[in-house]
Amino acid sequence: MTMKIGVFGGTFNPIHRGHLAAASAAAGQLSLDKLLLIPDAIPPHKPLPSGSAGAEERLEMVQLCTAEVSAPAEVLDLELRRQGASYTCDTLAQLREQYPEEELFLLMGSDMFLSFETWRQPERICDLATLAVFSRREESEAAAFARQKKHLEETYGAHIRVLENPGVVEISSTELREKLSRGAGRAYLTEPVYGYILRKGLYGTKADLKHLIPEELRPIALSYLKPKRMPHVLGTEQEAAFLAEKYGADGTAARVAALLHDCTKKLDMDRQLSLCRHYGIDLDPLEQVSLKLLHSKTGAAVARDKFGVSEEIYNAIYYHTTGKADMTLLEKIIYLADYIEPSRRFPGVDELRRAVHTDLNEGLYRALMDSVKELQGYGSPVHPHTREALDSIRSEIGGTIHE
DSSP states (O other), X not given: OOOEEEEEEEOOTTOOHHHHHHHHHHHHHHXXXXXXXXXXXXXXXXXXXXXXXXXXXXXXXXXXXXXXXXXXXXXXXXXXXXXXXXXXHHHHHHHHHHOTTSEEEEEEXXXXXXXXXXXXXXXXXXXXXXXXXXXXXXXXXXXXXXXXXXXXXXXXXXXXXXXOOTTOOOOOHXXXXXXXXXTOOGGGSOHHHHHHHHHHTGGGOOOXXXXXXXXXXXXXXXXXXXXXXXXXXXXXXXXXXXXXXXXXXXXXXXXXXXXXXXXXXXXXXXXXXXXXHXXXXXXXXXXXXXXXXXXXXXXXXXXXXXXXXXXXXHHHHHTTTTOOTTOOHHHHHHHHHHHHOTTOOOTTHHHHXXXXXXXXXXXXXXXXXXXXXXXXXXXXXXXXXXXXXXHHHHHHHGGGOOO
């Protein structure tokens, strides 16, 4: 069966809710099987204005948005990797090689549609893809739009689909950049993109990262993550806040630790080891070969370096994967919040949640036991800190353990 693939390119400087509304509208109206989001490197029609985000930064912002589109979305860096200006005809030719039998739809706004003949090789574009065009609602432009549609169909044999964009967001990227420079514009962006802009200081924004309350930290923390991990981190924050209130811990510290606990989770082994060298983190033999164990250590280091977290929060992040002997209340809360947050789905999780919500220490014992059994079941080594944590909590609660 032939797939329908949408191709949505642009500077995305920055990508905002208007782009995402258009992408979702196109996905629905065209019944797309996949949507390709392609930031350009060097726009051929006009240069990027001064103060723009760099190509890699624009790419990362788009990658943060894939979960916001109502179709499976994939972000491609092919225009960033290609030398010279980013011509649509070259991009479509590349995609046609990759998808020789699929139906390609090139998404564009009405302004681009009306100036289409100024593009490089418009006839080649029309041969490679169907033009999927968002029509303007203004009656004054309807006649020009209709004339252009007829002209392109007759001149180039273009296949054109006219789309409605019911979720239109009335703001240009220029206007949005100006708002951001004044400390406004957040409503036009997804939270992770807004956080990324603040974290990088893009478009004239200024944020004191070392003095943020959890509500201010949340979008910035999300900007470190892959979209599929964001629900987990938000769930961990929710669970940590609940446990902190129930057991008398510092709620703000719990939320900050939860928001930052996976801030380096998406990094590969080479980048994790590079951070370990940068921050002078000593690794034992097991940690040197285990990617899963590294992110808690590097995450704690980044949290202290970039956000100035306290030693208490640093340790809660550092030990949230393995645990340790004589865990503090906050360390127990972050370890368990990460383990049982609402999006977790594994056999026995509901029973474990009830145990944690009834008695924190017994819940911790059960969680550590489950972790050890799981690792042993896979034939994987158990970190010494986990064994020490289990022995410590067993000693702490003594005869009250319910095996």
